[in-house]
Amino acid sequence: MAEKKSLFKEFSKGIVIENPVLRLVLGTCPTLATTTSVRSALGMGLAASIVLVCSNIVISALRKVIPSKVRIPAYIVVIASFVTIVQMLVKAFTPELDEQLGVFLPLIVVNCIILGRAEAFAGKNPVLASAVDGLGMGIGFTAALFLMGTVREVLGAGSFLGLSIPVLSQNPMLIFILPPGGFFVFGMLMACVNRLAESRGKPRAELRGCDACPMAATCKLHNEPKPEEPQEKEATA
């Protein structure tokens, strides 16, 4: 019974409370770059989610075989294999999406969300929990990208999924599909999700050092007694 409840918790945390983009501030580079339209945002979200779930399962299955000293290269090899598969599939079935995502599709290999989940979760939890964690995080990532893509495409191009909206398409605010607008929408969404998480008693996602990190409870670095000087966790661009 306890197992079932915690599985749901692992799944649901990735959607709002530990949303990888809006709360953990991971993977912001593909987030800002691919949300200029809903279509490419969804494509990016789904591609990354598939890789995340698959790599979480494999890494979790291999967690007792991989020596901890070489775990990062081992994780990267696993992730890179899945990214290659996904990239080939996208190229074969939706070439226009491949064109839209460009370099960001192969760059999923070094996406901090995927490596972060491998390091923080899949590397020390059983297969089922890791798969569910990956699924929740993937949905959280896709949802964040979809929201950002929607706001940016509706306001910046006056369309939704390529269908033009009557009034808005006459004078779209171009800035929303430019980088400054991306940062602005990102900040606004982050503020909203912070508010939501705060109402549930979670700390805000701010650069306040390790203590304020939403992942503090599960973080290895944070909970171990620190031999060296305290490290500050930085937001990864």
Place this chain on the structure above:
Amino acid sequence: MAKRLTVSASPHVRSHETTTGIMLDVIIALVPALVMSAVYFGTRALCLAAVTVGSAVLCEYLSRRIMKRDNTLGDLSAVVTGLILAFNLPATLPLWMAAIGSVIAIVIVKQMFGGIGQNFVNPAITARIILMMSFPSAMAKWIVPFSSAWSPDAVTAATPMAILNASPDLSAAEGLPSLTQMLIGAHGGSMGEVCSVALLAGAFYLLLRRVISPAIPFSFIGTVAVIMLIAGKGNLQFLAYELLGGGLILGAFFMATDYSTSPINRKGRIIFGIGCGLITAVIRLFGSLPEGVSFSIILMNILVPHIERLTTSKPFGYEKPEKKKEEAQA
């Protein structure tokens, strides 16, 4: 006896300056240019100014209310922001776009960072830049003075800055207004920036009332003048066009001098002004945009904290410690 003796903590001598008073002075200084823009661009210019001021005041009131903070309408800063924003827009701009500009200036740039004195960039300039990037064609529709700005097919013309950007050679530049026209403002441009004489009159009033210090505007305009003199190979006519054209006078006197976004010390202000001048000149000479005043001010606004750190004044009698160990910031 007890009534005659007032015991209180310092300060004991206070100046009578208030934020409202300063803002009122700025509004008075802006009036001549507003009148001239009404002369050149008709009632449409006044209408645009009314919309930006009205929506700025409304945004200020609503955002203070929603954020449950004190009402700050009385300090008139929202009126000034709205008025300066209107000065930065072409007179033909659709009114709803102008209102969006006010929302950006007041809600996003000013109130989200804590209201008056807390904004780190100039609200009006940021709003102008965002509008310029969002609606590039509407923000570049400069009409010829005295043609009706209300009609959709008003006669448009390139601004002197755009003409100079296309052909830097004065003799080859076509359609360039004469220098007298440049001075009195009978040329295309943003509604408040065209009439240099009116702006200078307002600036003189502000300097006289000591609302603004001369350090920023003079170092700003001086830097642009020096660079343009070199770039024009000593051609004084070219220099005059560069100084009178575009938003240089408006920017240097009314926007770069904004208290919350400019350095406190004179030394810092001079660095700030020189930086603004440098960036303006570089954008005008080498950039693809014809005008760079707004970008130069916003970029230097962002650098203000660093300038302040470099130019902190030493307290009286301060001695430098032997070896100052930098404390790592948490």
